[in-house]
Every structure is written in structure tokens, then in C-alpha cells.
Amino acid sequence: MHGMTTYFIRRLLLIPVTFIAITFMVYAILRVVPGGPIEQAQLQIKMAMMQEGGSAGMANEQGELQIPAAAMEDLKKYYHLDKSIPVGYGAWLWGIMHLDFGRSYVYSEPVLDVIISKFPISIYFGLIGYLASWVICVPLGVTKAIRHKSGYDTATSMLVFLGYAIPGFVACLMLMVFLGGGSYFDLFPLGGFRSDNWAELTFFGKIVDQLHHTAIPVFGYIMGGFATMTVLMKNSLLDNLGADYVRTAFAKGLSERRVIFVHAMRNSLIPLTVGIGNALGLLFAGSFLIEKTCNIPGMGLLSFNSVVQRDYPVILGTMVFLVLIRLTGNIFSDVIWAMIDPRIRFGK
Amino acid sequence: MTVIIKLIETAVLLAAGYLLTFRAIPWLYVRGGTLLGFDMKVAPHWEKRMKRFKTIKRGYYSFVAISTLFVMSLFLELMVNNKPLFIRYGGHFAFPAVAEWTDGILFFKSPSAVLKRSDYGQTGDGEVDYRLFAAEKRDPSVFDGQVKALEAEIADVRAQLAVKPGPKATPEERQDYQDLQETIPDIEADLKNVTAAKAAFADGKASIIMPVYPYSPREHLMDMPGRPPHKPGADHLLGTDDSATDVFAQLVYGFRISMAFALIVSFTGYLIGIIIGGVMGYFGGWTDILIQRLIEIWAAIPFLFMLIIVAAIVQPTFLLLVSLMVLLQGWVGISYYIRGEFYREKARDYVQAAVAMGATEWSVMMKHILPNSLVPLVTFAPFSIVGTIGSLVSLDYLGFGLPVGTPSWGALLDQGMKYLKYYPHLILTPSIALAVTLYSVVMIGEAVREAFDPKVFSRLR
Numbered sequence: 048m049h050g051m052t053t054y055f056i057r058r059l060l061l062i063p064v065t066f067i068a069i070t071f072m073v074y075a076i077l078r079v080v081p082g083g084p085i086e087q088a089q090l091q092i093k094m095a096m097m098q099e100g101g102s103a104g105m106a107n108e109q110g111e112l113q114i115p116a117a118a119m120e121d122l123k124k125y126y127h128l129d130k131s132i133p134v135g136y137g138a139w140l141w142g143i144m145h146l147d148f149g150r151s152y153v154y155s156e157p158v159l160d161v162i163i164s165k166f167p168i169s170i171y172f173g174l175i176g177y178l179a180s181w182v183i184c185v186p187l188g189v190t191k192a193i194r195h196k197s198g199y200d201t202a203t204s205m206l207v208f209l210g211y212a213i214p215g216f217v218a219c220l221m222l223m224v225f226l227g228g229g230s231y232f233d234l235f236p237l238g239g240f241r242s243d244n245w246a247e248l249t250f251f252g253k254i255v256d257q258l259h260h261t262a263i264p265v266f267g268y269i270m271g272g273f274a275t276m277t278v279l280m281k282n283s284l285l286d287n288l289g290a291d292y293v294r295t296a297f298a299k300g301l302s303e304r305r306v307i308f309v310h311a312m313r314n315s316l317i318p319l320t321v322g323i324g325n326a327l328g329l330l331f332a333g334s335f336l337i338e339k340t341c342n343i344p345g346m347g348l349l350s351f352n353s354v355v356q357r358d359y360p361v362i363l364g365t366m367v368f369l370v371l372i373r374l375t376g377n378i379f380s381d382v383i384w385a386m387i388d389p390r391i392r393f394g395k
Numbered sequence: 396m397t398v399i400i401k402l403i404e405t406a407v408l409l410a411a412g413y414l415l416t417f418r419a420i421p422w423l424y425v426r427g428g429t430l431l432g433f434d435m436k437v438a439p440h441w442e443k444r445m446k447r448f449k450t451i452k453r454g455y456y457s458f459v460a461i462s463t464l465f466v467m468s469l470f471l472e473l474m475v476n477n478k479p480l481f482i483r484y485g486g487h488f489a490f491p492a493v494a495e496w497t498d499g500i501l502f503f504k505s506p507s508a509v510l511k512r513s514d515y516g517q518t519g520d521g522e523v524d525y526r527l528f529a530a531e532k533r534d535p536s537v538f539d540g541q542v543k544a545l546e547a548e549i550a551d552v553r554a555q556l557a558v559k560p561g562p563k564a565t566p567e568e569r570q571d572y573q574d575l576q577e578t579i580p581d582i583e584a585d586l587k588n589v590t591a592a593k594a595a596f597a598d599g600k601a602s603i604i605m606p607v608y609p610y611s612p613r614e615h616l617m618d619m620p621g622r623p624p625h626k627p628g629a630d631h632l633l634g635t636d637d638s639a640t641d642v643f644a645q646l647v648y649g650f651r652i653s654m655a656f657a658l659i660v661s662f663t664g665y666l667i668g669i670i671i672g673g674v675m676g677y678f679g680g681w682t683d684i685l686i687q688r689l690i691e692i693w694a695a696i697p698f699l700f701m702l703i704i705v706a707a708i709v710q711p712t713f714l715l716l717v718s719l720m721v722l723l724q725g726w727v728g729i730s731y732y733i734r735g736e737f738y739r740e741k742a743r744d745y746v747q748a749a750v751a752m753g754a755t756e757w758s759v760m761m762k763h764i765l766p767n768s769l770v771p772l773v774t775f776a777p778f779s780i781v782g783t784i785g786s787l788v789s790l791d792y793l794g795f796g797l798p799v800g801t802p803s804w805g806a807l808l809d810q811g812m813k814y815l816k817y818y819p820h821l822i823l824t825p826s827i828a829l830a831v832t833l834y835s836v837v838m839i840g841e842a843v844r845e846a847f848d849p850k851v852f853s854r855l856r
Contacts, residue, residue, distance in 0.1 A: 064692070069695060080709075212833035217830070223822075285852045351793070
């Protein structure tokens, strides 16, 4: 067995441990704090009974409505609240392993269905954003490295630092002020995934409409990794340009273009793949800041709203996906890294 | 004219802030250290780095600007406030802004009570309207307006009283008439008060010193014409938000709170990170492996999401938010670097020498290895500040940050989103402030990195 295979197997084995540690922590926090599902359900049932004139419930002396004890027991049983925290967690985990994530209070649908319905939207924006940042950052980093310390390098550095300084969602907000109609130019819609009249649009109209709604959020996504990626590209190319094998390549008479783009470039791209794991998380989970700002109904907005509305099954459900994607993503990017760069050897 | 005076005042304040930050404080630091018996000389290699930092103009000037502004912002209550630095009327005098400053910054509760209007020649109840007081001082004809208004009110009441309730009037109407009659002495007392005040002001018995920008980030300016939010204008440089609170005042107080927050979080985070990373790197072996696994688990927690869950349950205060930020994120990144540094330094001869001379483990770690591992700390600090400010703004923007009513950039952004179409200033002001501040901090970081860790790329052509 290779050292590295054992290393990755060890890391894979660590996933369940980490997963259980995190979800247990979140579960315990949600159980301990007030405002949990029982109080929520109590409130809902109370409201419902008030509307019915209190026929189902019994009024106590203060005239308050009480939930019948039997209904209460049912509720507690449903959310495993009749058990202690570890046992309740165990029951929840058992459900997760059987893909039973419980029901959302807000959507009154199985959590899994809700989550799956939101995935494609986040993936759409995340994927376009990620691909676009490669398309922008790699050429920018390469040209900056080739013309290191020139006027072009200094000028674009300003841009890169600005990109680092401004959070993506703030950039989206500023774009919406300038381009979203209202005070300045009316070029793009103010958020949303598609227009309301999507169904009536022609095929071509649909494409235009979709792209229209894509521009601003994708800009925000690009801003997120723009600076790091560009600087990483630039520095790694610069490092490689000083390496011995480049000297050799020059010495045997290759053109500068060939040395840079065929020899140095290949090696310089390797560090960029480290970000894939992180990007994978963003791809599936979405950025809830950007999704909230641009009002995109994806995973990010779902997880944010679930916290706001105390929709506990959804909070836990999105947490499950978030943590799993992040953990596997990190390992995945290390595997890719080790595959394309034979010098990288983990576990030694 | 007033504009020019304001500009001069601002310039003087800036100059004072610069002198305080780059002359007085360093002098005090060195003097205080020498008095306490420390050797305050800078090590030669640090001196060299500092010199190199100064030659990188963008970064150095950003550093001067940001630190001057931050030190100045510690005195904001004296510069941007609706309360005066000093007020005197007849035998009464007080220092309301100074009292607020000592309350807020020095945590020294001054016994100052709310100044009553009647003590300062104003009509009505509640706290003195300092801006009105200042206006009266500047221009005594303000009194004429008040006198005229009160006289008109008396005339109006008299006119209404002229129609006596007839024999068929209901008890309510009689009551109303009686109430109206009783207001006359009150109004007359007000009139007397105002005329007395006018005389007192003319005699030089009143004086007031207002801060440069006489609005507070916590007051609601309900007497402004029109409905809030207001657009930027001469009085309110950046307009007001929808609760009629001055945006400029919120912006500068928001700068202070963001910077203070980021500095505290970075500092405590680093402290914890140094200790944990140091232990990992120095002891190695099982300690290292165990803590590494724990950190791996810790780092997999979606941090912002976790913060929101906690903040949704308990209303966070400044301190709670600081501790959460430190606990969940602040220490993790730096502990990796410190671990690496300690790992490397541990094998050096000077450590062996120290151990051989009988130094304790703690003193080897803190006195010998740590000073040689500071480079990553210093170079990462500005970027950690950028990240922390970004996180704070995000949390405030989502509504899970500092308590409602705290002046903050994120809360302004959230407001701005509601009025995106017609009041762009609500978004643009905090975004530009954020961008400029963070950009300057990034510049500092870049210059520090360049100065501490200069990279020379060799390449063939």
C-alpha cells in the first residue's frame, strides 16, 4: 500500500468523525436554546385554534388556550424532543442515514426535496462564476507576471487590491445602484433569478432574460476569489520563471513564448487547483450574502432564511450538505493536487 | 464663510491628530518604557524593515492616514456630537460632550445629568436643544422669531377665547374652554423666559462651544422638513437615513467601531493562535497530531453560518460578537503558521543553547522562539483586519451583528438596499467608506509584506 493511499483513507475515515462532531454541536445548540420547534408549533396551533374559536383546545383560567397534552406528546415524539439530546441526535442521525431529513415547517415539504430544488440555482451561478474567474484571473495573472514591475503591473495591482478590499456582495450592491435603474443607468434588473413573465418569453427572450439576471451576481462571485487567484497565478508563474528548468529551456534555444506558455505555465497552474475544494463548497452551497443581496432563491438564501425563520430541520439539513461538501471538497482538491503534481506527496 | 471656518477647524483637528499619533504617542511609549526600565531600542533588523516600509510610499501614507484617523476617532464624541464641549448660561455651566466621551471611551461614568431646558433659557421640557442654543448665540434675531411665534400664539388663543361657550354648550366644550384659558399663563411665562434669555445673551452671559459637526449618530432629527431619508445637503453632508439619523455621523462612528472591533479580534485571535500554534510546533508528536485533528474539525464549521445561528438566538453585544469571532475563526489561520515557524526554529542552535542553559520551556517558547517567528504575524495582521471588518459588515448587513442602533456600515447598507432606487447615497456612502478603508489597509499589508519579506524574482529574457 502506498503511503499516500493510506493517508487519503485516513482522511476519509476522519470525515464521519468531523461530521458527527459538527452536527452534534449544532443539534445541541438548537435543542438547548428557546424558540425551538415545540414553541413554534405551539404558536402555530394556538393561532389555528384561535381562528376556530378555541373548539379544539381548552381554555384555562387566564383564558389562554392550551394544546392538548396528547398533541404535545405527538409533536415531541415527531421531533425526538421526548428523548435526551444524545438519543435525540442519534435518532436524527439515523434518519439522515436513511435520507429522512424531516419536514420543513416553513415549506411543509420534506427537507430533502426543498434542498434539492434549490441546488441547481446555486450551481448555475457558482459554476459560471468559477469558470469566469478562471477565464479572467489566469490571463491577468500571466500578463502581470510577464510584465512584472511595469506600469501595467502596477495599474492592475490597484485593481486587484480593490477587488480584495471590497466584499462581493457590496460590489453587487454598488452595481445595482449604478446599473439597476433608478438613479443612474437602467441596464440590469434588481436581482431575482428570472423575470416574472418567464413562461411567456420566446426561446431567445428566455436566454436574454436569464443572462440579464446572471450578470450582477456572477460579478459578485468573481470578486470573491479574483484577487487571491490572480496574485497566486502571478506569483507562481514568477517563481517558475526563475526555476532551473526554465533556464534550461531558454538555453536550448526555445522562444520566450514557448518557454512561458508550454513549460512554465503548466507548472504554474498547479497551485490554482488547490482552490477547487473551496470552490466546490461555494458551488453547491452558494454565497448567502450574494444570494440575499440579489434575491436569488438558491441554497444560500435557503440556509439563511431557515435560520431567520427557525426552520430547524432545514438548518440541520443544509448544515449536513455544507459540511459534507466542504470535507469531501478539501480531500478531493488534495487528490487532484497530488495527481497532477508528482512532487506533492501527502502523509510523509 | 462658515464653510471656510469649518474647513480650517477640520484641518487643525487633522494636524492635531497626526501630531498625537506620530509624535506624542510614540514619544510617550518610548519614555514610559525607558522609565519602567525596558530597553526601548529597536533591534537593527527591525529598524531596517521599518525603513524599508517607509520607502514604500503608498503603504506608508495609507498607514499614516488610517492610524491618524483611528486615533482621532477615539475622540469622536468631542468632534461629531449634538452635545457641546462647553455650555454656560447665567450661573449654570457644563461639559456635556466631554462627559459623554469619558463615559464611552474611558468607561468612567461621569455624574452628569441631563441639562434642563429651563436652566438654559429655553422653553419646554427635556434636554437643552444645543443647536438652537448655538444658533441663538450666533444670531440674536432667532429670539425675535421665537418672540413673534409666542406672541402670535397668545393672540391666537385670545381670539379663540373671545367666543365664549353659550348656555347650550356641552360639559366637554366648557372644559376645553377652561383648559385653553389656563394655557395663557404658561405661554406668557415662556415669553418672559425668552425675552430674559435674549437679554442675557446680549449681556454676554451665555456661551457655547459646539463640536465641528453638531450631529450625533444616535439622535433622530424629527424636525427636519420632509420625510426621511433625506438627500445629502449643506447641513447634513451625507443626508440622513430613514429614521432621520445623520449618515455622516453614523459613518465616522462606524469607522471607529469597525476598526476597534477588527483590532481587538485580530489581537486576541493572534494571542490564542500563538499559544496553540506554539504548543503544537514546540512539543510536536501526539500533542501536535491531536490538536491538528481538532483544528481540522473546527475549521470545517461554516463559520458565518454558525455565527448567524448563535446571533439569531441571543442578541449579540460587542463583547459577545468579539468572543464569537475570535473563537470561531480568529485563531485558526495564524496557529498553522506559528506551528510551522516553531517547528523550524526549534531545531536551531540557539534554542539548544537556551535549553542547555536551563531555560524553562515557557521562556524558550516566548523569549527565544517567538521573537524570531513574528514575521508572519506582522505580515498577516493587515489582511486579518480586512477580513474581520468584512465579516462584521456582513453580519450587520444581515441583521445579526451589533445591537440595533449601534452606528455601523453594515446596517447602513441594509437600509440602502431598501431605498436602492431613489436614495443611492445610503448604499454609496458606506460602500465607498468600506472600500477606501479596506483598500488602504490592504496597501499597508502589501507594503509590510514587501518590507518584511522582499522577494526578488530572477528571470531570464
